């Protein structure tokens with residue numbers, strides 16, 4: 001049984017710590033059944049996302065980040081725990097949760113950029129054609145691709161294709177935009193530009209974002225809060241308050257120090273008392289560890 005440290009001011013399950021949360025992931029275990037055995041991807045993961053959060057899920061390869069995103073999207077059902085959006089149990093995919101993936105081939109190659117952005121609006125009968133066209137053009141303008149509305153995907157760069165995918169997602173005005181390492185396959189310069197653009201877009205639209213990455217730097221730059229998952233199977237290690245960082249603070253001492261702390265939190269033995277003591281001294285680290293009452297937060 002985990003000992004609750006003396007400094008603990010409150011015992012708070014992360015899912016109940018945010019009463020106005022839009023998304024609640026509560027004790028979610030996700031598994032795959034293979035012909036040989038069961039693969040556990042995440043173990044009792046809990047967190048909450050509020051409106052206009054830029055919530056980043058960060059963890060090493062194979063810790064279950066993509067699986068978690070698929071479960072939020074409604075493609076996979078938890079074997080334990082539950083996922084609630086606006087207080088409603090997530091049971092299946094829905095237009096209120098749109099996913100942008102890493103792959104560049106998520107656009108229909110036989111449709112123009114405009115047709116791609118309009119497609120979901122028409123297929124889901126969200127809008128009639130004239131209004132769908134208007135909204136699609138507006139979203140393409142937001143991502144700087146107005147001039148490419150009638151181009152086909154194969155004529156676009158990787159970054160431009162990702163912008164179309166983002167425009168298509170935003171056009172649906174989802175309750176949550178889910179992004180699974182959308183910039184991971186881009187070169188470093190384009191990736192940085194896309195991060196800048198995503199932040200600028202967020203400033204304008206204030207959408208709610210759940211963003212998956214395994215890059216500590218990307219998490220700090222983009223996230224307002226960061227959930228750290230342990231190596232496989234993913235368990236919650238900590239939550240970091242990161243709203244104070246942006247692209248301009250990437251080289252700063254505070255940024256680098258937090259990046260180093262995150263690295264240790266992710267990869268060092270979670271029972272290391274030094275690590276816990278360090279977390280306790282940092283107001284921005286919320287160390288979440290399961291105990292019998294749920295989770296406790298050592299830095300309140």
Ligand SMILES: Nc1ncnc2c1ncn2[C@@H]1O[C@H](COP(=O)(O)OP(=O)(O)OP(=O)(O)O)[C@@H](O)[C@H]1O
Pocket residue numbers: 032033034039040041059060061062063064065066067068214232
């Ligand atoms: N379809 C599947 N069938 C069986 N096991 C799977 C399947 N998909 C993923 N897994 C396993 O589930 C675990 C979590 O995988 P997942 O892709 O969610 O991790 P991830 O954190 O997103 O990794 P990465 O950062 O490398 O994309 C891994 O052990 C993986 O091998």
